[in-house]
Amino acid sequence: MNTPDPERMAKSRLESINIINALRRGTVPAGGLERIAVGLDVEEGVIAKQLEYVEQGGGDLKFIRGEYGSGKTFLVARALEIARTRGFVTSHVVIAPSTPLHKLKGIYQQVCANLRTSGEEHAMKTIVDNWLFGIEERLLSVSGNGTEDAVLETATEREIETALSGISEMNSALAATLRTYYRANNTGDFTLAQAALGWISAEPNIGRELKQKAGIRGDIDDTIAFTFLRGLVSIIHAAGYRGLAIAIDEMETTQGLQRNQREKAYQTLVRIIDALDRGDMPRCYFLFTGTPALFEGSRGIRSLPPLYDRINVVQSDAFKNPRQPQIILSKFDTAKLELVALKVVDVYARAYTEPDRERISHRFIRAMIRKITTRFGGRVDIIPRIFLKEFVDILDKCELYENYNPHDTYDFDTEHIKGELKKEEEAVMVVTF
Template sequence: MNTAEPDQTDRHRHESLNIINALRRGTVPAEGLERIVVGLDMEEGVIARQLEYVAEGGGDLKFIRGDYGSGKTFFVARALEIATGKGFATAHVFVSPSAPLSKPKALYQQICANLRTNETEHALKTIVDNWLFAIEERLISAGRGGEGESALETAAEKEIETALAGISEKNTALAAALRTYYRAYNAGDFPIAQAAIGWIAAEPTIGRDFKQKAGIKGEVDDTMAFLFLSGLVEIIHSAGYQGLAIAIDELETTQGLQRNQRERSYQTLARIIDALDGGRMPHCYFLFTGTPAFFDSSRGIRSVTPLYDRISVVESGTYKNPRQPQIHLSRFDTGKLELVALKVIDVYSQAYREVDRERVSHRFIRAMIKKITGRFGGRVDVIPRIFLKEFIDVLDKCEIYEDYNPADAYEFEAGHLTGDLREEEEAVMVVEF
């Protein structure tokens, strides 16, 4: 029995529920960010125009700079949402001990693991399948598929080699892995097909059986990771997407590394910039986030003068220029947080039922912000996540209980936040005795 496609209202409600559920957990929603974003129209426009350039075959990047509480992670998630809407595949990677900037292989691995499209999460296999299907369709349409499946398979394997000729001149392994995947998938040998996708994604546990069948020795390493990334972007574009948009978040963690690791990290960054500027990564867009210290401190990129010169900006006082290499995000203030709260009320009304604006009034929202900031040294910029969790709780109680009046009943009790506070939040929290 066929199930009808959900109508627009159902999809909108489902998205609204996803947004509210994420805010209730204190996380950034996976979709629908345009419904709660405030004050970033100019910056979004700059990102959109860069993506149009990349879709036409360019390569580009942007550094997102801001203190804690300026919403860097939210902004890059919104930027990736814009990219998805324009037909890009995306990946959001956080610099961490498991994915240090100093190790290109680990970054490539995380990009593959977090690859998404508008239709699919963990999208590497789907993208490869779409690419191979497009090759077959092109061969059949051109009358080059021959007679029978065997002839089509042989012709498709030649096309795989041709499509990756530039990569294969330096390393034949990617084409060999894709050819092995194609054969195994057509033969119904799904363990080998799965191993092929895993090897392409630089997963560390791929067994000897696959490597023998593919004629491959070793694995993706730091020296070949960016070559493989270029091949992946080529596949993504040939599969029908505009390109790949990658967010690499929390670059400031690099400052805590030992000197040799920091230097390798900055070399990796320079390699990416050189490849984009040199036209060697068409259809690829990078977003990086970092705190001001990452850009300006002696342990940050200021310590590498050529790199610092490449991405530094002309200071322009009041009139910020987001077309420069860096977009400078300002800290959250009370006005922005109030606007977000009002947008959240609209989303909540779509997810459940219309919010009672008399109980959840402008006056209550301002009073609630004041109560929470009072426990965090008056710092509005550190409380958006906490405020929104608390605010969703208030909206829930108003929706569940007819006699709940938050103006009388709401008090900010910080005790339940134990273990849930981030380092920056805990640092400014006022301890009560």
């Protein structure tokens, strides 16, 4: 008879609690998304195939298109989760006034700041350390364990230069700073080592001492950020990971920029697409998200024909083809939300105790959806975040109080959520007097 693995059960319960905690806060859970995903099997399969190609040395991308409430953020999170389970490092960048698409340095800085592996967030240091450790291990296996420290250091520094030779031809500062980081770690100068990592990550206000010791000038700017991103991917792969998957989210904010900035932003996308197609960015995968207006509006991608031609889709019938450059998401509907609710009940059972299925019945779930949807102009696609937050609250009360019956007591009141509504949610909320 097979007995459950206690460690696996504990891990599953921890993941379940994390999911429920995130839903209580109205956010997308950090892991376990496959347990609450619905209607995305085809899209996930396409992304998984792309990642398979990328991990074999290719480069690829996908644009995810959908209105608010279509699940773009969820699909992005799920795609990055799939990437991490396959051994990729991931990074999630949100386009905003502080990180506009036309500023490559800012994009690169956010990529570095948000590097994540399957076991660690903010993983830049771990990635670089694993890479350097791998170089040392390889040198020791060739020369024997009796190699003196000074000889090993010299040989490792040569390997750093060799590994980044292609990048150094265009800019030698990356290899120089990594050598400085390696030496600083070996001598116990951790302040200098941290400064070196900060400079590689394009952090502001890095001291003059690092630049003097590394023999470099200036900082990473828009002109070299793309080169440094290529170097980062090389380091990630050499450190034992499959590659780097980057999500560039909420690109629709680009439409609000001045014309010259918009054109520069869209030209950045052309540059990325062409670099991937030429094979200049192996083992790198990009996900971009935006609303339909970004793709079709007068201030969107259509305004730059070379970009529009590269990512436009052939759409002649109701059968969407997610293998094309864009994955076009449909709006969330009642059937999908019901399925998500039932999956959340299963997750809650693993996190805490089995909910009372009579009090949390399918009939009650449908009634609850109707109550919330009515207050938001009948828009099911707007309410998933709000519904799930309310739904977890009801699950909690059913567990805590035996005499709590949501059929009799639950009534959706918007007063307690008005301060936390997003602008899209506020725009369709029905005001009652």
